[in-house]
Amino acid sequence: MKKSSTKRSAKKSRKTRRVKRVLKPMNPFAAGIDIGSQTHYAAVPPHCDERPVRSFGCLTPDLHALANWLEVCKVTTVVMESTGVYWIPVMEVLELHGFEVFLVDARHARNVPSRKSDVQDCQWLQELHTYGLLSSAFRPHKDMLPLRNYWRQRDNLVRQCTRHILHMQKSLEQLNLQLHKVLSDITGVTGMKIIRAMLAGEQDPEILARMRHGTVKKSEATFVKALTGNYREDHLFALKQAVQLHDIFQEKIAELDAQTDRYMATLETKANPEDLPSLPARKAQTKRRKNQPHFDLREQLYRITGVDLTQIDGISAITAQTIITEQGIDMSAFPSEKHFASHLGLCPNHQITGGKIIKRKSRKVQSRAAKALRLAAQSLHHSKSALGAYYRRMRGRIGPAKAITATAHKLAKLIYRTLKHGQAYVDKGQEAYDKHYNERQLKNLARRARRMGCELIIADTGEIVS
Numbered sequence: 001m002k003k004s005s006t007k008r009s010a011k012k013s014r015k016t017r018r019v020k021r022v023l024k025p026m027n028p029f030a031a032g033i034d035i036g037s038q039t040h041y042a043a044v045p046p047h048c049d050e051r052p053v054r055s056f057g058c059l060t061p062d063l064h065a066l067a068n069w070l071e072v073c074k075v076t077t078v079v080m081e082s083t084g085v086y087w088i089p090v091m092e093v094l095e096l097h098g099f100e101v102f103l104v105d106a107r108h109a110r111n112v113p114s115r116k117s118d119v120q121d122c123q124w125l126q127e128l129h130t131y132g133l134l135s136s137a138f139r140p141h142k143d144m145l146p147l148r149n150y151w152r153q154r155d156n157l158v159r160q161c162t163r164h165i166l167h168m169q170k171s172l173e174q175l176n177l178q179l180h181k182v183l184s185d186i187t188g189v190t191g192m193k194i195i196r197a198m199l200a201g202e203q204d205p206e207i208l209a210r211m212r213h214g215t216v217k218k219s220e221a222t223f224v225k226a227l228t229g230n231y232r233e234d235h236l237f238a239l240k241q242a243v244q245l246h247d248i249f250q251e252k253i254a255e256l257d258a259q260t261d262r263y264m265a266t267l268e269t270k271a272n273p274e275d276l277p278s279l280p281a282r283k284a285q286t287k288r289r290k291n292q293p294h295f296d297l298r299e300q301l302y303r304i305t306g307v308d309l310t311q312i313d314g315i316s317a318i319t320a321q322t323i324i325t326e327q328g329i330d331m332s333a334f335p336s337e338k339h340f341a342s343h344l345g346l347c348p349n350h351q352i353t354g355g356k357i358i359k360r361k362s363r364k365v366q367s368r369a370a371k372a373l374r375l376a377a378q379s380l381h382h383s384k385s386a387l388g389a390y391y392r393r394m395r396g397r398i399g400p401a402k403a404i405t406a407t408a409h410k411l412a413k414l415i416y417r418t419l420k421h422g423q424a425y426v427d428k429g430q431e432a433y434d435k436h437y438n439e440r441q442l443k444n445l446a447r448r449a450r451r452m453g454c455e456l457i458i459a460d461t462g463e464i465v466s
Contacts, residue, residue, distance in 0.1 A: 023131045031075040032126030033066075034118045035083040035090060042066055043122040045130070048073040053119050063090055067097040075099065079129040081106045082137060102129060102136040138343060140328030143267060148325040150260045152368075154253060158291050161249035164242050168195070171239035176229035182218040187246070187290065189213055194227070199240050203231050254294050261295040270306035273299045277308055277424075297321055305329055307418045312425045313385040314376040314411060323415060326369040337416040344370040346409040362405055370408070377407035386433035387411070393437070 029048070034041040036058070043053045049072075056066040070078065078094055079102040080087055087103065094101050104125075128134050140148065165187055172179050172186070177198075183191050190213045197208060209223035218226075276299055288294070298317040301324065302308050309320040327340075334340040341347045345365035350357050380388045381395075390410065394403035417423050428436075446456040446465040456465040 025130050026132035027077050027130050029074055029076045030126055030129040031070055031073070031078045032122045032124070032129060033078060033080040033090065034122040034125065035080050035087045036118065037084075037086055039118070040066065040090060041118040041122040042070070043119075043126040044070070044073045044075055045126070048075070053122060055118075058086070058089075060089070060093070063093040066090075067093055067099070070094075070099065071097065077102065077129070079104060079125050079134055081125070102134060103139065104134045105137060108134060138327075138333060140326070141330060144325060144328045146263055147260070147267075150256060150263065151321060151325040154256050154260070157249055157253050157256065161246055161253065161291075164246045164249065167242035168239060168246065171235050171242060174235045175231060175239070178226040178229075182223055182226045183216070185290070190216055192243075195239070195243060198231075199236065199243065253291075257294040260293070261300065264300045264304060267304045269303050271302055273303050276302045277311065279310065292318065293321075305419065307422055307424065309415060309418060311427075312411065312414050312418070313383055313387045313427060314380045314407075315415070316376070319372045319376050322372040323369045326367065329419060331416055331420040334416070337413040337420075340416045341409050341412045343367075344373065344408075344412055346370060346373065346405055346412050370412075373408040373411050374404050376411055377404045380407060384430045386428045386430060389430045389433045389437075 029045065032043045038058055040056050040058065040063075041053065042056065046052045054069065056062045056069075077100040080090065082103050082105060091101050091103065125134075139145075168186065169180055172195075179191060179194065180186050185191060186195070190211065193211050194208050197211060202208060205224045205227035206220075208227045209220045212218075212220070212223055298308070298310055298320075301310075301317060301320055305324065309315050309323075310317055331340065334343060338347070342363075343365075344367050345363040347362060348360040349363045351359040377391060380391045382388070383391075387407065387410065391403055391407045394406045397403075398406070414425055418425060442456070442465050449456045457463070458465065
Protein backbone atom coordinates (compact mmCIF):
# COMPACT_ATOMS: atom_id res chain seq x y z
CA MET A 1 0.00 0.00 0.00
CA LYS A 2 2.80 2.33 0.86
CA LYS A 3 4.63 1.43 -2.35
CA SER A 4 1.60 2.19 -4.59
CA SER A 5 1.03 5.56 -2.91
CA THR A 6 4.67 6.39 -3.50
CA LYS A 7 4.26 5.60 -7.19
CA ARG A 8 1.15 7.77 -7.45
CA SER A 9 2.90 10.71 -5.75
CA ALA A 10 5.91 10.33 -8.04
CA LYS A 11 3.63 10.22 -11.11
CA LYS A 12 1.75 13.26 -9.86
CA SER A 13 4.97 15.17 -9.30
CA ARG A 14 6.08 14.37 -12.83
CA LYS A 15 2.83 15.79 -14.18
CA THR A 16 3.02 19.00 -12.19
CA ARG A 17 6.74 19.46 -12.64
CA ARG A 18 7.48 22.80 -14.28
CA VAL A 19 9.62 22.68 -17.41
CA LYS A 20 12.42 25.21 -17.25
CA ARG A 21 13.19 26.93 -20.51
CA VAL A 22 16.23 29.07 -20.98
CA LEU A 23 16.38 31.73 -23.69
CA LYS A 24 19.33 31.24 -25.97
CA PRO A 25 21.15 34.32 -27.26
CA MET A 26 20.52 34.78 -30.97
CA ASN A 27 22.66 37.91 -31.37
CA PRO A 28 25.55 37.63 -28.89
CA PHE A 29 27.30 40.69 -30.33
CA ALA A 30 24.31 43.05 -30.40
CA ALA A 31 24.26 46.72 -29.45
CA GLY A 32 21.38 48.95 -28.44
CA ILE A 33 21.19 52.72 -28.99
CA ASP A 34 18.81 55.11 -27.29
CA ILE A 35 18.29 57.93 -29.78
CA GLY A 36 18.08 61.52 -28.58
CA SER A 37 18.04 64.99 -30.10
CA GLN A 38 21.46 65.94 -28.67
CA THR A 39 22.97 62.77 -27.16
CA HIS A 40 22.84 59.11 -28.13
CA TYR A 41 23.43 56.38 -25.52
CA ALA A 42 24.85 53.07 -26.76
CA ALA A 43 25.11 49.76 -24.88
CA VAL A 44 27.13 46.66 -25.83
CA PRO A 45 27.38 43.28 -24.08
CA PRO A 46 29.43 43.43 -20.84
CA HIS A 47 32.02 41.00 -22.20
CA CYS A 48 32.82 43.35 -25.09
CA ASP A 49 34.08 46.37 -23.15
CA GLU A 50 34.87 47.48 -19.61
CA ARG A 51 32.47 50.39 -20.06
CA PRO A 52 29.54 48.74 -21.84
CA VAL A 53 27.47 51.95 -21.91
CA ARG A 54 28.75 55.17 -23.48
CA SER A 55 27.25 58.44 -24.70
CA PHE A 56 27.96 60.17 -28.00
CA GLY A 57 26.93 63.48 -29.52
CA CYS A 58 24.69 63.95 -32.54
CA LEU A 59 27.29 65.59 -34.82
CA THR A 60 28.67 63.64 -37.75
CA PRO A 61 32.18 63.12 -36.24
CA ASP A 62 30.50 61.84 -33.07
CA LEU A 63 28.46 59.34 -35.08
CA HIS A 64 31.60 58.03 -36.79
CA ALA A 65 33.21 57.74 -33.35
CA LEU A 66 30.20 55.68 -32.24
CA ALA A 67 30.58 53.39 -35.25
CA ASN A 68 34.33 52.98 -34.63
CA TRP A 69 33.69 52.04 -31.00
CA LEU A 70 31.15 49.42 -32.06
CA GLU A 71 33.67 48.01 -34.52
CA VAL A 72 36.27 47.73 -31.73
CA CYS A 73 33.68 45.88 -29.61
CA LYS A 74 33.11 43.48 -32.57
CA VAL A 75 29.41 44.32 -32.72
CA THR A 76 27.59 42.85 -35.74
CA THR A 77 24.03 44.14 -35.33
CA VAL A 78 22.55 47.29 -33.81
CA VAL A 79 19.01 48.08 -32.69
CA MET A 80 17.42 51.50 -32.18
CA GLU A 81 13.95 52.98 -31.77
CA SER A 82 12.29 55.10 -34.45
CA THR A 83 12.41 58.38 -32.54
CA GLY A 84 11.22 61.23 -34.78
CA VAL A 85 13.78 61.75 -37.55
CA TYR A 86 16.80 61.71 -35.23
CA TRP A 87 17.52 58.07 -36.09
CA ILE A 88 18.07 58.69 -39.81
CA PRO A 89 21.66 60.10 -39.65
CA VAL A 90 22.64 57.40 -37.14
CA MET A 91 21.33 54.61 -39.34
CA GLU A 92 23.02 56.00 -42.45
CA VAL A 93 26.42 56.20 -40.72
CA LEU A 94 26.09 52.71 -39.21
CA GLU A 95 25.04 51.18 -42.53
CA LEU A 96 28.01 52.94 -44.14
CA HIS A 97 30.26 51.07 -41.69
CA GLY A 98 28.61 47.75 -42.59
CA PHE A 99 26.43 47.13 -39.53
CA GLU A 100 23.07 45.38 -39.71
CA VAL A 101 20.69 47.95 -38.24
CA PHE A 102 17.28 47.07 -36.77
CA LEU A 103 14.77 49.90 -36.54
CA VAL A 104 11.98 48.98 -34.13
CA ASP A 105 8.72 50.55 -33.05
CA ALA A 106 8.94 52.13 -29.60
CA ARG A 107 5.71 50.37 -28.59
CA HIS A 108 7.42 46.99 -29.11
CA ALA A 109 10.32 47.84 -26.78
CA ARG A 110 8.65 49.14 -23.65
CA ASN A 111 10.74 49.43 -20.54
CA VAL A 112 10.37 47.22 -17.52
CA PRO A 113 8.27 48.93 -14.83
CA SER A 114 11.08 50.60 -12.93
CA ARG A 115 13.08 53.77 -13.12
CA LYS A 116 13.45 55.17 -16.61
CA SER A 117 16.67 56.64 -17.91
CA ASP A 118 18.58 56.77 -21.19
CA VAL A 119 21.15 54.30 -19.83
CA GLN A 120 18.47 51.76 -18.91
CA ASP A 121 16.73 52.25 -22.26
CA CYS A 122 19.75 51.35 -24.35
CA GLN A 123 20.59 48.39 -22.08
CA TRP A 124 17.02 47.10 -22.33
CA LEU A 125 17.09 47.37 -26.12
CA GLN A 126 20.41 45.56 -26.24
CA GLU A 127 19.12 42.76 -24.02
CA LEU A 128 15.92 42.27 -26.00
CA HIS A 129 17.81 42.21 -29.28
CA THR A 130 20.33 39.71 -27.92
CA TYR A 131 17.57 37.13 -27.51
CA GLY A 132 15.86 38.01 -30.80
CA LEU A 133 12.75 39.50 -29.20
CA LEU A 134 12.55 42.54 -31.50
CA SER A 135 11.44 42.62 -35.12
CA SER A 136 12.78 45.19 -37.54
CA ALA A 137 10.47 47.72 -39.13
CA PHE A 138 9.90 47.50 -42.88
CA ARG A 139 11.92 49.81 -45.09
CA PRO A 140 11.81 49.75 -48.92
CA HIS A 141 14.87 49.27 -51.07
CA LYS A 142 17.44 52.04 -50.86
CA ASP A 143 16.70 53.07 -54.47
CA MET A 144 13.13 53.88 -53.41
CA LEU A 145 14.10 56.09 -50.46
CA PRO A 146 14.92 59.24 -52.53
CA LEU A 147 11.73 58.75 -54.55
CA ARG A 148 9.74 58.38 -51.35
CA ASN A 149 11.21 61.62 -49.98
CA TYR A 150 10.37 63.47 -53.21
CA TRP A 151 6.79 62.20 -53.14
CA ARG A 152 6.29 63.05 -49.47
CA GLN A 153 7.68 66.51 -50.09
CA ARG A 154 5.22 66.93 -52.94
CA ASP A 155 2.36 65.98 -50.63
CA ASN A 156 3.52 68.65 -48.17
CA LEU A 157 3.62 71.28 -50.92
CA VAL A 158 0.13 70.38 -52.10
CA ARG A 159 -1.19 70.69 -48.55
CA GLN A 160 0.46 74.09 -48.11
CA CYS A 161 -0.95 75.26 -51.44
CA THR A 162 -4.43 74.16 -50.32
CA ARG A 163 -4.15 76.34 -47.23
CA HIS A 164 -3.59 79.42 -49.36
CA ILE A 165 -6.63 78.54 -51.49
CA LEU A 166 -8.64 78.68 -48.28
CA HIS A 167 -7.08 82.08 -47.56
CA MET A 168 -8.22 83.22 -51.01
CA GLN A 169 -11.76 82.06 -50.30
CA LYS A 170 -11.74 83.88 -46.96
CA SER A 171 -10.63 87.15 -48.56
CA LEU A 172 -13.29 86.84 -51.27
CA GLU A 173 -15.91 86.23 -48.61
CA GLN A 174 -14.81 89.34 -46.74
CA LEU A 175 -15.08 91.29 -50.00
CA ASN A 176 -18.58 89.80 -50.40
CA LEU A 177 -17.56 88.38 -53.77
CA GLN A 178 -19.40 85.04 -53.94
CA LEU A 179 -17.21 83.57 -56.66
CA HIS A 180 -17.13 80.15 -55.00
CA LYS A 181 -20.94 79.93 -55.32
CA VAL A 182 -20.94 80.23 -59.11
CA LEU A 183 -17.78 78.16 -59.69
CA SER A 184 -16.98 74.72 -58.34
CA ASP A 185 -13.26 75.60 -58.20
CA ILE A 186 -11.98 79.16 -57.87
CA THR A 187 -8.48 78.08 -58.91
CA GLY A 188 -9.67 76.91 -62.31
CA VAL A 189 -9.26 78.81 -65.58
CA THR A 190 -12.25 81.11 -65.05
CA GLY A 191 -11.66 81.69 -61.35
CA MET A 192 -7.99 82.64 -61.58
CA LYS A 193 -8.64 84.83 -64.63
CA ILE A 194 -11.28 86.83 -62.75
CA ILE A 195 -9.22 87.06 -59.54
CA ARG A 196 -6.12 88.29 -61.37
CA ALA A 197 -8.23 90.88 -63.20
CA MET A 198 -9.60 92.14 -59.87
CA LEU A 199 -6.08 92.41 -58.44
CA ALA A 200 -5.05 94.36 -61.55
CA GLY A 201 -7.70 96.97 -60.74
CA GLU A 202 -10.81 95.80 -62.62
CA GLN A 203 -13.92 96.09 -60.42
CA ASP A 204 -16.75 96.28 -62.96
CA PRO A 205 -18.83 93.08 -62.40
CA GLU A 206 -20.13 93.06 -65.99
CA ILE A 207 -16.61 93.08 -67.44
CA LEU A 208 -15.51 90.41 -64.97
CA ALA A 209 -18.55 88.26 -65.80
CA ARG A 210 -17.62 88.22 -69.50
CA MET A 211 -14.32 86.51 -68.61
CA ARG A 212 -16.03 83.24 -67.73
CA HIS A 213 -15.28 80.19 -69.83
CA GLY A 214 -17.82 78.93 -72.32
CA THR A 215 -18.34 75.68 -70.42
CA VAL A 216 -19.45 77.43 -67.20
CA LYS A 217 -23.11 76.65 -66.48
CA LYS A 218 -24.06 79.79 -64.54
CA SER A 219 -25.43 82.70 -66.57
CA GLU A 220 -23.81 86.09 -67.00
CA ALA A 221 -26.49 87.76 -64.87
CA THR A 222 -25.72 85.39 -61.98
CA PHE A 223 -22.01 86.17 -62.32
CA VAL A 224 -22.72 89.92 -62.21
CA LYS A 225 -24.59 89.54 -58.93
CA ALA A 226 -21.89 87.29 -57.44
CA LEU A 227 -19.08 89.69 -58.43
CA THR A 228 -20.72 92.79 -56.98
CA GLY A 229 -19.01 93.45 -53.67
CA ASN A 230 -17.18 95.83 -51.38
CA TYR A 231 -13.64 96.26 -52.70
CA ARG A 232 -11.78 97.21 -49.53
CA GLU A 233 -8.05 97.79 -49.86
CA ASP A 234 -7.02 95.66 -46.87
CA HIS A 235 -8.98 92.60 -48.05
CA LEU A 236 -7.64 93.01 -51.59
CA PHE A 237 -4.11 93.10 -50.19
CA ALA A 238 -4.71 89.84 -48.29
CA LEU A 239 -6.14 88.28 -51.46
CA LYS A 240 -3.10 89.42 -53.45
CA GLN A 241 -0.67 87.80 -51.03
CA ALA A 242 -2.69 84.57 -50.97
CA VAL A 243 -2.61 84.41 -54.79
CA GLN A 244 1.13 85.08 -54.84
CA LEU A 245 1.81 82.33 -52.30
CA HIS A 246 -0.45 79.96 -54.26
CA ASP A 247 1.55 80.66 -57.42
CA ILE A 248 4.84 80.12 -55.57
CA PHE A 249 3.77 76.71 -54.33
CA GLN A 250 2.50 75.74 -57.78
CA GLU A 251 5.89 76.70 -59.16
CA LYS A 252 7.67 74.62 -56.52
CA ILE A 253 5.43 71.63 -57.24
CA ALA A 254 6.30 71.83 -60.94
CA GLU A 255 10.01 72.07 -60.05
CA LEU A 256 9.73 69.04 -57.77
CA ASP A 257 7.89 67.09 -60.48
CA ALA A 258 10.77 67.73 -62.87
CA GLN A 259 13.25 66.45 -60.26
CA THR A 260 11.09 63.37 -59.61
CA ASP A 261 10.91 62.63 -63.33
CA ARG A 262 14.68 62.88 -63.63
CA TYR A 263 15.25 60.51 -60.72
CA MET A 264 12.70 57.96 -61.94
CA ALA A 265 14.49 57.97 -65.30
CA THR A 266 17.61 56.61 -63.53
CA LEU A 267 15.81 53.56 -62.11
CA GLU A 268 16.02 50.15 -63.74
CA THR A 269 13.82 49.60 -66.79
CA LYS A 270 11.62 46.49 -66.64
CA ALA A 271 9.25 47.20 -69.54
CA ASN A 272 9.21 49.22 -72.73
CA PRO A 273 7.00 52.30 -72.30
CA GLU A 274 5.77 51.82 -75.88
CA ASP A 275 4.05 48.59 -74.75
CA LEU A 276 1.93 50.43 -72.17
CA PRO A 277 -1.66 49.18 -72.54
CA SER A 278 -4.34 51.75 -73.22
CA LEU A 279 -6.79 52.68 -70.50
CA PRO A 280 -10.53 51.98 -70.81
CA ALA A 281 -12.64 54.89 -72.05
CA ARG A 282 -14.11 55.46 -68.56
CA LYS A 283 -10.63 56.01 -67.08
CA ALA A 284 -8.93 57.87 -69.91
CA GLN A 285 -8.17 61.57 -69.40
CA THR A 286 -7.83 64.14 -72.12
CA LYS A 287 -6.05 66.84 -70.11
CA ARG A 288 -4.09 67.31 -66.92
CA ARG A 289 -6.14 67.94 -63.80
CA LYS A 290 -5.21 70.15 -60.89
CA ASN A 291 -2.37 68.91 -58.64
CA GLN A 292 -1.54 66.07 -61.01
CA PRO A 293 2.16 65.58 -61.92
CA HIS A 294 3.58 67.62 -64.77
CA PHE A 295 4.97 64.49 -66.48
CA ASP A 296 3.60 61.14 -67.61
CA LEU A 297 3.67 59.36 -64.25
CA ARG A 298 1.78 56.31 -65.50
CA GLU A 299 4.36 55.68 -68.20
CA GLN A 300 7.25 55.97 -65.74
CA LEU A 301 5.57 53.59 -63.30
CA TYR A 302 5.01 51.03 -66.05
CA ARG A 303 8.65 51.27 -67.10
CA ILE A 304 10.11 50.67 -63.61
CA THR A 305 7.57 48.07 -62.42
CA GLY A 306 6.84 46.18 -65.63
CA VAL A 307 3.08 46.20 -64.89
CA ASP A 308 0.27 48.73 -65.17
CA LEU A 309 -1.34 49.15 -61.76
CA THR A 310 -3.81 51.70 -63.12
CA GLN A 311 -5.70 48.88 -64.87
CA ILE A 312 -7.08 48.03 -61.42
CA ASP A 313 -10.30 49.93 -60.85
CA GLY A 314 -9.90 52.72 -58.31
CA ILE A 315 -6.09 52.84 -58.64
CA SER A 316 -4.90 56.04 -60.31
CA ALA A 317 -1.33 56.90 -61.20
CA ILE A 318 -1.01 59.04 -58.05
CA THR A 319 -2.33 56.20 -55.86
CA ALA A 320 0.04 53.74 -57.52
CA GLN A 321 2.96 56.12 -57.00
CA THR A 322 2.12 56.45 -53.30
CA ILE A 323 2.04 52.67 -52.84
CA ILE A 324 5.25 52.14 -54.82
CA THR A 325 7.19 54.82 -52.94
CA GLU A 326 6.03 53.56 -49.52
CA GLN A 327 6.19 49.79 -50.07
CA GLY A 328 8.65 49.47 -52.93
CA ILE A 329 8.52 47.26 -55.99
CA ASP A 330 10.00 44.08 -54.49
CA MET A 331 7.32 42.13 -52.62
CA SER A 332 9.73 39.44 -51.36
CA ALA A 333 9.65 41.00 -47.88
CA PHE A 334 6.07 39.72 -47.55
CA PRO A 335 5.66 35.92 -47.81
CA SER A 336 2.07 36.17 -49.00
CA GLU A 337 -0.64 38.65 -49.85
CA LYS A 338 -2.09 38.11 -46.38
CA HIS A 339 1.15 39.30 -44.80
CA PHE A 340 1.08 42.36 -47.07
CA ALA A 341 -2.50 43.22 -46.07
CA SER A 342 -1.69 42.68 -42.40
CA HIS A 343 1.32 44.98 -42.68
CA LEU A 344 -0.98 47.71 -44.01
CA GLY A 345 -3.52 47.13 -41.22
CA LEU A 346 -6.30 46.20 -43.65
CA CYS A 347 -7.34 42.87 -42.13
CA PRO A 348 -9.04 41.84 -38.86
CA ASN A 349 -6.79 41.73 -35.81
CA HIS A 350 -8.25 38.83 -33.83
CA GLN A 351 -7.62 38.93 -30.09
CA ILE A 352 -8.48 35.51 -28.67
CA THR A 353 -8.72 34.55 -25.03
CA GLY A 354 -10.20 31.32 -23.72
CA GLY A 355 -10.83 30.20 -27.28
CA LYS A 356 -13.17 33.14 -27.86
CA ILE A 357 -12.60 36.13 -30.10
CA ILE A 358 -13.12 39.21 -27.94
CA LYS A 359 -11.98 41.77 -30.51
CA ARG A 360 -11.44 41.64 -34.25
CA LYS A 361 -11.02 45.30 -35.22
CA SER A 362 -8.17 46.05 -37.64
CA ARG A 363 -4.93 47.44 -36.26
CA LYS A 364 -4.31 51.16 -36.27
CA VAL A 365 -1.26 51.83 -38.43
CA GLN A 366 0.27 55.05 -39.70
CA SER A 367 0.66 54.04 -43.34
CA ARG A 368 0.36 56.41 -46.29
CA ALA A 369 -0.14 53.42 -48.59
CA ALA A 370 -3.08 52.14 -46.52
CA LYS A 371 -4.62 55.61 -46.53
CA ALA A 372 -4.28 55.79 -50.32
CA LEU A 373 -5.94 52.38 -50.69
CA ARG A 374 -8.84 53.44 -48.48
CA LEU A 375 -9.39 56.53 -50.63
CA ALA A 376 -9.23 54.36 -53.75
CA ALA A 377 -11.81 51.99 -52.26
CA GLN A 378 -14.12 54.88 -51.44
CA SER A 379 -13.95 56.10 -55.05
CA LEU A 380 -15.53 52.83 -56.25
CA HIS A 381 -18.98 53.78 -54.95
CA HIS A 382 -20.40 54.47 -58.42
CA SER A 383 -18.07 52.21 -60.40
CA LYS A 384 -19.69 49.71 -62.79
CA SER A 385 -16.82 47.26 -62.30
CA ALA A 386 -16.67 44.07 -60.26
CA LEU A 387 -14.82 45.89 -57.49
CA GLY A 388 -17.53 48.55 -57.45
CA ALA A 389 -20.21 45.87 -57.10
CA TYR A 390 -18.21 44.27 -54.27
CA TYR A 391 -17.93 47.59 -52.43
CA ARG A 392 -21.66 48.31 -52.70
CA ARG A 393 -22.57 44.81 -51.52
CA MET A 394 -20.25 45.09 -48.50
CA ARG A 395 -21.54 48.59 -47.77
CA GLY A 396 -25.08 47.26 -47.55
CA ARG A 397 -24.01 44.40 -45.27
CA ILE A 398 -21.52 45.91 -42.81
CA GLY A 399 -21.70 49.67 -43.32
CA PRO A 400 -19.50 52.24 -45.09
CA ALA A 401 -16.46 52.21 -42.78
CA LYS A 402 -15.94 48.44 -42.77
CA ALA A 403 -16.78 48.23 -46.48
CA ILE A 404 -13.97 50.67 -47.27
CA THR A 405 -11.51 48.57 -45.26
CA ALA A 406 -12.69 45.33 -46.90
CA THR A 407 -12.40 46.80 -50.40
CA ALA A 408 -8.99 48.30 -49.60
CA HIS A 409 -7.94 44.81 -48.44
CA LYS A 410 -8.98 43.38 -51.80
CA LEU A 411 -7.10 46.15 -53.65
CA ALA A 412 -3.98 45.44 -51.59
CA LYS A 413 -4.10 41.75 -52.56
CA LEU A 414 -4.54 42.63 -56.24
CA ILE A 415 -1.54 44.99 -56.11
CA TYR A 416 0.56 42.31 -54.39
CA ARG A 417 -0.27 39.73 -57.08
CA THR A 418 0.40 42.23 -59.85
CA LEU A 419 3.83 43.23 -58.51
CA LYS A 420 4.82 39.76 -57.26
CA HIS A 421 3.80 37.63 -60.24
CA GLY A 422 3.42 40.22 -63.00
CA GLN A 423 -0.24 39.34 -63.46
CA ALA A 424 -2.33 41.80 -65.45
CA TYR A 425 -5.67 42.70 -63.92
CA VAL A 426 -8.75 42.13 -66.08
CA ASP A 427 -12.09 43.44 -64.84
CA LYS A 428 -14.93 40.91 -65.01
CA GLY A 429 -17.57 43.60 -64.92
CA GLN A 430 -20.48 44.21 -62.60
CA GLU A 431 -22.83 41.75 -64.32
CA ALA A 432 -20.35 38.86 -64.20
CA TYR A 433 -19.65 39.55 -60.53
CA ASP A 434 -23.35 39.63 -59.63
CA LYS A 435 -23.96 36.41 -61.57
CA HIS A 436 -21.09 34.62 -59.83
CA TYR A 437 -22.27 35.86 -56.43
CA ASN A 438 -25.85 34.67 -57.04
CA GLU A 439 -24.63 31.23 -58.17
CA ARG A 440 -22.53 30.93 -55.04
CA GLN A 441 -25.49 31.87 -52.86
CA LEU A 442 -27.66 29.23 -54.56
CA LYS A 443 -25.03 26.55 -53.96
CA ASN A 444 -24.82 27.48 -50.29
CA LEU A 445 -28.61 27.30 -49.94
CA ALA A 446 -28.69 23.93 -51.74
CA ARG A 447 -26.01 22.59 -49.40
CA ARG A 448 -28.00 23.69 -46.35
CA ALA A 449 -31.17 22.13 -47.81
CA ARG A 450 -29.45 18.77 -48.35
CA ARG A 451 -28.33 18.75 -44.72
CA MET A 452 -31.97 19.06 -43.69
CA GLY A 453 -33.07 16.33 -46.12
CA CYS A 454 -34.65 18.77 -48.59
CA GLU A 455 -34.08 19.93 -52.14
CA LEU A 456 -33.78 23.49 -53.43
CA ILE A 457 -35.98 24.13 -56.49
CA ILE A 458 -36.00 27.36 -58.51
CA ALA A 459 -39.58 28.59 -58.66
CA ASP A 460 -39.45 30.07 -62.18
CA THR A 461 -37.85 27.14 -64.00
CA GLY A 462 -38.49 24.23 -61.62
CA GLU A 463 -34.80 23.31 -61.84
CA ILE A 464 -33.28 21.48 -58.89
CA VAL A 465 -30.11 23.17 -57.68
CA SER A 466 -27.38 20.59 -57.15
